[in-house]
Amino acid sequence: MAERKGKTIILQSKPRFIGNAAVVGKKEGEGPLGKEFDEVFTDTTMGEDSWEKSESLLLKKAVEKVLQKSAADKSEVDMICSGDLLNQCIGSSFGIRDFNIPFCGVYGACSTMALSLCIASLMIESGGFERCIAATSSHFCSAEKQFRKPLEYGGQRPPSAQWTVTGAGAALIGKNQSTVSPYIDKIHMGTIQDFGITDSNNMGAAMAPAAKKTISDFLRDTGTKPSDYDMILTGDLGSVGSELLHQLFLREDGLDISAVHKDCGLMIYDRESQDVHAGGSGCGCSGTVLCSYILNSMRAGKFSNILFIATGALMSTVSSLQGESIPGIAHLLNIRKGE
Amino acid sequence: MAERKGKTIILQSKPRFIGNAAVVGKKEGEGPLGKEFDEVFTDTTMGEDSWEKSESLLLKKAVEKVLQKSAADKSEVDMICSGDLLNQCIGSSFGIRDFNIPFCGVYGACSTMALSLCIASLMIESGGFERCIAATSSHFCSAEKQFRKPLEYGGQRPPSAQWTVTGAGAALIGKNQSTVSPYIDKIHMGTIQDFGITDSNNMGAAMAPAAKKTISDFLRDTGTKPSDYDMILTGDLGSVGSELLHQLFLREDGLDISAVHKDCGLMIYDRESQDVHAGGSGCGCSGTVLCSYILNSMRAGKFSNILFIATGALMSTVSSLQGESIPGIAHLLNIRKGE
Numbered sequence: 001m002a003e004r005k006g007k008t009i010i011l012q013s014k015p016r017f018i019g020n021a022a023v024v025g026k027k028e029g030e031g032p033l034g035k036e037f038d039e040v041f042t043d044t045t046m047g048e049d050s051w052e053k054s055e056s057l058l059l060k061k062a063v064e065k066v067l068q069k070s071a072a073d074k075s076e077v078d079m080i081c082s083g084d085l086l087n088q089c090i091g092s093s094f095g096i097r098d099f100n101i102p103f104c105g106v107y108g109a110c111s112t113m114a115l116s117l118c119i120a121s122l123m124i125e126s127g128g129f130e131r132c133i134a135a136t137s138s139h140f141c142s143a144e145k146q147f148r149k150p151l152e153y154g155g156q157r158p159p160s161a162q163w164t165v166t167g168a169g170a171a172l173i174g175k176n177q178s179t180v181s182p183y184i185d186k187i188h189m190g191t192i193q194d195f196g197i198t199d200s201n202n203m204g205a206a207m208a209p210a211a212k213k214t215i216s217d218f219l220r221d222t223g224t225k226p227s228d229y230d231m232i233l234t235g236d237l238g239s240v241g242s243e244l245l246h247q248l249f250l251r252e253d254g255l256d257i258s259a260v261h262k263d264c265g266l267m268i269y270d271r272e273s274q275d276v277h278a279g280g281s282g283c284g285c286s287g288t289v290l291c292s293y294i295l296n297s298m299r300a301g302k303f304s305n306i307l308f309i310a311t312g313a314l315m316s317t318v319s320s321l322q323g324e325s326i327p328g329i330a331h332l333l334n335i336r337k338g339e
Numbered sequence: 340m341a342e343r344k345g346k347t348i349i350l351q352s353k354p355r356f357i358g359n360a361a362v363v364g365k366k367e368g369e370g371p372l373g374k375e376f377d378e379v380f381t382d383t384t385m386g387e388d389s390w391e392k393s394e395s396l397l398l399k400k401a402v403e404k405v406l407q408k409s410a411a412d413k414s415e416v417d418m419i420c421s422g423d424l425l426n427q428c429i430g431s432s433f434g435i436r437d438f439n440i441p442f443c444g445v446y447g448a449c450s451t452m453a454l455s456l457c458i459a460s461l462m463i464e465s466g467g468f469e470r471c472i473a474a475t476s477s478h479f480c481s482a483e484k485q486f487r488k489p490l491e492y493g494g495q496r497p498p499s500a501q502w503t504v505t506g507a508g509a510a511l512i513g514k515n516q517s518t519v520s521p522y523i524d525k526i527h528m529g530t531i532q533d534f535g536i537t538d539s540n541n542m543g544a545a546m547a548p549a550a551k552k553t554i555s556d557f558l559r560d561t562g563t564k565p566s567d568y569d570m571i572l573t574g575d576l577g578s579v580g581s582e583l584l585h586q587l588f589l590r591e592d593g594l595d596i597s598a599v600h601k602d603c604g605l606m607i608y609d610r611e612s613q614d615v616h617a618g619g620s621g622c623g624c625s626g627t628v629l630c631s632y633i634l635n636s637m638r639a640g641k642f643s644n645i646l647f648i649a650t651g652a653l654m655s656t657v658s659s660l661q662g663e664s665i666p667g668i669a670h671l672l673n674i675r676k677g678e
Binding site for chain 2: 001002003004007009010011012050052053078079083085086087088089090092093094096097100101102103104105106107108109115118119122123125126127128129189190191192194314315316317318319322324327329
């Protein structure tokens with residue numbers, strides 16, 4: 001039975017990462033983490049005739065890969081928790097349709113990797129589930145088509161805009177596995193924060209207050225400080241949101257987190273040479289970075305205690321056109337290694 | 340700790356319905372269950388200037404109402420699990436934005452009431468959560484605008500089409516409550532079933548195989564038969580899907596479930612006089628019927644052992660235009676009273 005401190009849940013089952021996999025597109029393969037990914041698809045159509053189908057296939061490939069790397073049969077998986085940015089989450093439903101594994105659809109925008117892992121962890125903690133997959137995907141071209149302009153339009157992007165990652169991440173978690181694997185020690189699910197940001201080309205600003213609140217609440221609940229962790233890894237605040245997060249911590253808590261803070265959106269691309277403006281974004285951003293470099297590095301002993309906080313902007317094109325501000329949310333996992 | 344039989348989870352925490360509330364629009368208020376709802380809004384704009392905002396406000400009203408009926412303060416609620424049919428689930432994110440309660444976004448199309456209740460139940464079963472709200476909403480006008488034609492177009496509807504319910508349902512569940520309240524004894528989360536139906540005006544046919552599989556798997560796991568239950572209540576199969584469900588049970592299992600089967604989509608409107616073709620649909624359909632008439636009747640001792648199975652069609656307008664078939668899913672809860 002989990003324990004609760006404030007809004008932080010301390011898991012007793014300590015679900016372990018049995019396997020993790022990340023598959024990406026060409027641009028991500030050319031970035032600084034290129035060698036960490038399990039597969040790079042230089043043709044980002046994936047041979048499909050629509051971008052939505054390409055994204056579904058990416059997710060399918062990530063799930064197939066995590067099953068293969070974990071030497072697990074799909075019949076041994078009790079649940080897939082997955083979601084994405086496409087309308088009605090069709091990236092996930094069509095991507096996992098053929099697996100014949102029970103499906104829990106989630107929606108957390110770019111916070112989805114953390115949300116799906118939180119729900120999968122609670123399923124395992126409940127005692128009713130042995131092994132669950134948490135997954136998510138995004139695709140630059142399906143996201144541009146749906147949220148901004150068709151690619152053919154060639155619209156310009158402001159410097160605060162982020163580049164949607166083409167990629168999918170999947171993790172298989174479960175109880176009683178080898179102690180070599182990292183495990184989920186605690187989770188903290190976030191509350192919506194809305195500071196009135198309306199610029200949908202500035203998601204970092206909309207999401208930073210949510211990340212700040214979730215991290216601060218977690219540190220208070222657990223009586224820990226930023227330097228207790230090897231890394232505080234946010235999902236995809238990008239350069240604008242990361243700077244804001246540092247400022248919020250300095251101003252509100254007098255804490256300088258810049259030494260320990262990293263952001264998946266600033267890790268996946270080389271901003272100097274890859275023309276991605278404020279950095280990477282999309283569900284696949286934190287999904288692929290966590291499910292490759294981060295978990296691989298933890299397995300290799302490089303980090304042993306991290307906070308992973310994926311952030312989401314809970315808007316739609318319709319809400320933005322109707323003048324609504326952008327509600328942000330952030331879900332956190334404390335991932336550890338070595339016990 | 341929950342027990343598992345096949346894919347059925349037997350909850351040990353037996354989360355109880357502390358409160359339930361349903362608010363609806365004019366047409367639903369005029370239907371056979373009109374007197375069961377907590378509030379009927381005859382102006383379905385809700386005074387808002389867009390249908391999306393009207394839907395969010397409906398959801399907010401349902402959550403406020405369930406808190407009020409449960410004499411609970413929002414600070415006593417550990418989580419809201421909610422989702423809806425709008426792109427990026429904005430019905431939920433904007434509807435619950437102001438509550439300052441942690442938010443778990445889910446996506447299950449019209450299966451959402453069952454999905455959000457399943458996840459909320461597992462949260463409580465994990466030991467980390469005391470009280471969770473499960474909620475959902477739909478609105479005829481926002482759904483028509485997004486999924487079909489603008490209302491002004493006046494498009495015709497085939498007889499197999501269903502009418503999206505304008506309404507929101509919310510339930511507060513938790514441990515250790517008065518034994519007068521119904522409780523969730525078991526849950527069974529479904530697997531995607533896709534039989535190749537492509538007609539998005541025939542959701543009943545797309546969802547019936549998913550309902551069949553979930554119910555059959557549950558009956559097999561638990562060694563029970565349809566007549567062991569006071570009611571097998573599906574979400575919104577409507578007349579076409581309900582008929583198909585009966586046929587599937589007869590053909591595959593030799594079971595006649597027609598005496599014990601009810602469908603929320605056939606209960607909420609009077610099909611003779613209300614011009615809804617094959618019946619009601621939308622997340623709000625099973626959401627409002629469960630959170631009014633059904634739970635109220637269980638409290639009053641009218642039923643003591645029911646299966647609630649909400650079904651969802653996991654498509655989008657884009658997937659349908661791209662020629663994709665409609666994946667269906669069904670999640671089940673066994674709700675009991677009296678122990």
